Amino acid sequence: MYKSIIHILLTAVLVTLLLGCDGVSENPRQAFHQVSDVPIDLGVFSSHADLVAFVAQGTLNIAKTDGSGVLAQFKLNETKVTDIAISQDNRLLAASFTTYVVVWDLVDKVRLGQFDVSGESEFAKTSKIAIYAHPMQLLVGMTDGTISVIDFENKLTKRIKYHDARVSFLELGAQRQLILSAGHDGVVNILNASTLQPTFEHRLSKRVTSVAYNLSQNLLFASDALNEQIILRPFSSEPELIKLAYRERFRWFRAAAFSPDGQYLATGSSKSWWTLWDVNTGQEIDAYGIQAATSTALIVDMHINKERKLVTLNSDGIIEYWDINILKNLTR
Template identity: 55%
Template sequence: MKKQLIILVITALHIMLLGCSEAKKDPQNEFNHLSQAPIDLGVISSDAATVAFLNGGLVTVSDVRTTEVKHQFKLHNHTKVSGISLSQDNKLLLVSFDTQLSVWDLNKNSLVGQFTVAGHSEFAKISQVAIYANPMCVLVGMTDGTLNLIDFENNLTKQAKLHEARISHLEMGEHRQLVMTAGHDGQVKLSYIDSLSPKYSYSLSKRVTSAATGLRNEILFVSDALNEQVLLRPFSNMSEPIKLVYRERFRWFRAAALSPNGEYLATGSSKYWWTLWDANNGREIDAFAIESATSTAMILDMHFSKDNILTTLSSDGIVEFWDINTLASTQH
């Protein structure tokens, strides 16, 4: 009887860990070490050519292919860094703290300025940031659900209370017409950039742990902290969300990216692996183990190029390049 019980327990554990144990490692996959020490935060540029990351009190901007360090800035602010962002032309770097923003001009290798932002609540702090150039503007999500837009060209600021809790994700579409926000209130929204009024919203029962949007906001991915992960097409006739299909009871999604053509979704877990999905039906294509230097390695950011090359950045300071067309064609 005891032997049978042990077998049942082992079988149950195997089923629970199935997704992790099935992650494949491609020995031919290209990767680069950008840092010899673990990194706290990191972002991949929109062209996937540059990475900015935080290690201790130092922010480093490196070339992902050559690993050359382009810029390094020592942070003198003693409060915790809450976010890092690179503009789409790789000319501006933004670092946020509790309520303060610091912006560097990477061409001039100099600090442009520092700014203070606030939410509706006097206790609100910065939770998410994004910076854009040509013209320059900054999006700032707050822990009380407030979104701030700073338009430097027109010397204008806008503010709206879009969420009832911390904004955990934000991103502006390719044509700067809509901004996607998601928060700990379980809401994901697309809002007009000129008025910050919502155009589309969808609710999950738990806080949002990962979210991504297509270049033109034609597709959204959002997942909560339990077992609801859906693909949404806000402006199509497909009113029903597409749920991700997997065998485990639940999965934790920490990072996400959608391919430019909307065909594929990549999600990062809280462990050392990521998953490729068919965005048309929510079915899993395969899972892949990342290159790691520590047992706690996980993906901090991931980005698709227009050629369907996925770039991933891990907490070990390792950047990897994945040919999605090849991986999808060899699906099992």
């Protein structure tokens, strides 16, 4: 552990020096800590980023984001986890495997059950999940583009094949009235949760690598695997499209999050930094290097709260807190 900390500190100095040459500024970091001594395979924050769930060495871990302790650990019989999700009330935890999903109760720390899922293709595998409580509802995306909505209260399953390739993003909007999805076919859409009919659709030229939304501010961000990164206003009569502006020929975006006030967008790249953007113009405000224990570290999830505090989780199992208010060029 001691060597790991020394490695992190030395790597941080090196990253800062190297990225500084490209205009990456000093980090507005407040604190950081390590939740895993080994690299993580998957990791997600809860809806308010007070909990973090991650898979490492065949174990599914749930911990407090502030580093104050591990809440639960579940040993996995199968190591190939395709996705994990926490319900908005922090009560339920779900993990998807090749053809089934397992759900746990985080309060009672018990396994609630295993649920088989399938797509239209016999070769389809799970790719994305989302879970909700009160009443319990499960969304499952498949590699053939199929989306299933499992309503446990009414013992009902709806299924639609809206994408032509792997589902890469899947969430329910507020009040569970809308379903947001995206796929490797380049399609980003919003569906009516009751009818599963589309209310909004946008097509990118390549597979979608990251999505963020803030529907209360009428904002939807999508990035493809090449050079199309856009901010949309899906509920406007004439949807406005803002492209992110940067000097490079292309960038690859791994994660994204809007600020609750809709003023800023944070994105994680395929390398060891994150970037802050002005939502209204698409202009880059600045980029900041992350703490890293390995040369391949990248951000796997991020969240901004109402106080404009950003929390990030990277593939080295390191959580960092950032205060974007302290930047001189951030003004209301």
